[in-house]
Amino acid sequence: MTYCIGMVLDEGVIMAADTRTNAGVDHVATFPKLFTFENTGERIIIVATSGNLATSQRVISLLKQQIDREEPVNLYTCDSLFQVAELVGSTLLASESHYRSNNPMSGVDFSSNFLVSGQILGHEPEMYHIYPEGNFIRTCQDTPFFQIGESKYGKPILDRIITTETPLNQAMKCALISFDSTMHSNLSVGMPIDIVIYRRDSLEVKIERLEQDDRYFNRLARAWGGGLRQLFDQLP
Amino acid sequence: MTYCIGMVLDEGVIMAADTRTNAGVDHVATFPKLFTFENTGERIIIVATSGNLATSQRVISLLKQQIDREEPVNLYTCDSLFQVAELVGSTLLASESHYRSNNPMSGVDFSSNFLVSGQILGHEPEMYHIYPEGNFIRTCQDTPFFQIGESKYGKPILDRIITTETPLNQAMKCALISFDSTMHSNLSVGMPIDIVIYRRDSLEVKIERLEQDDRYFNRLARAWGGGLRQLFDQLP
Structure with a gap:
């Protein structure tokens, strides 16, 4: 499975994704599920994926290929993040359909979910949750975060x-605690964690990786676990 | 949906179940999902249910009917809790099959999950998670609790x-916090909560109900929520 979080806040955008994939418990591996696209000073786009890995990778490859081939519609020519979401949605649906039509009798689930966020110069930061059906919803004031994958524990x-x-910084701390809770209760989500902290209007983006032995993450997880037990003991 | 927790501890058995049922969001109601059977001084049996309400209620009715009709095999004649689990499992499977064979083309999910715990004089307390297929697993030293229904949040x-x-008492406090977290994040689980705190070897059992306005539960939930935010703020 997978766990990804995305948030659109007043100060900017937070995204985080684990890197564990599994096709059965005897086939566990590490793959990135967080990707960035940057057209220097003009736009940044951040994409997180869950679900069928072949489908997710195909969508990312196609989105890159559209840019490389300078196709008329690509991530860098879209006028708005709404159009970016439409493009990712249609590319996702086409990829799933491609595999499904090649395997009409297969019981394999070829579907994926995407979180797409970013900012275009002169526009507000936005985030979309793109469903396997190619449709999507946007975060809002009332609901500023989305999760995909193993979302319930965290x-x-x-x-x-x-x-x-x-x-x-507080939002990223909360995201990491949410990851810690999820990884405690579900083996299919695991380190390292890829994170992006995007400051509004900076139009610069960089993925950072928290490794298994990350000192801050481990200190945070210990403080949270110990604090929870202490809080629990103090309750009436 | 539903949320039920069961634990087998050195001191005894804890069970708790919410009472919300929903057949679509426009058909929400309150039904008990926690049931006790008591053969005074000789055995107590506690049952929690999740899944299809008609199936769950049918199983409980059949188990009661077997006792009332003094059938050779009923909850009070079983030699062990293992046999009790076998009886509940076969009754569950028969009920599901009954509805399924009556509705061969229906897409309705007639399945239910059961937690069955208790103690028979001279035996240890035990707990079983009975699957819709009629098979079951027992708690152990390493895994002393089971959950059914909306289990991930809590x-x-x-x-x-x-x-x-x-x-x-600490285990019940923890169970209630687990319910509070679940009800915060999932509308399909709701008050009141039925609980059983069974002290080992007492062979007496009573269901208590925590209502929406229960003072202790609300104090606990506030203290936990406030404490979590305070703990979060103090983290590095």
């Missing part, structure tokens, strides 16, 4: 903490 | 706190 802490006013 | 806190050595 949802309670996000529900309690995250609003659009949450500062970027 | 699993992290159980994973962190519960061992067989957890005292009954």
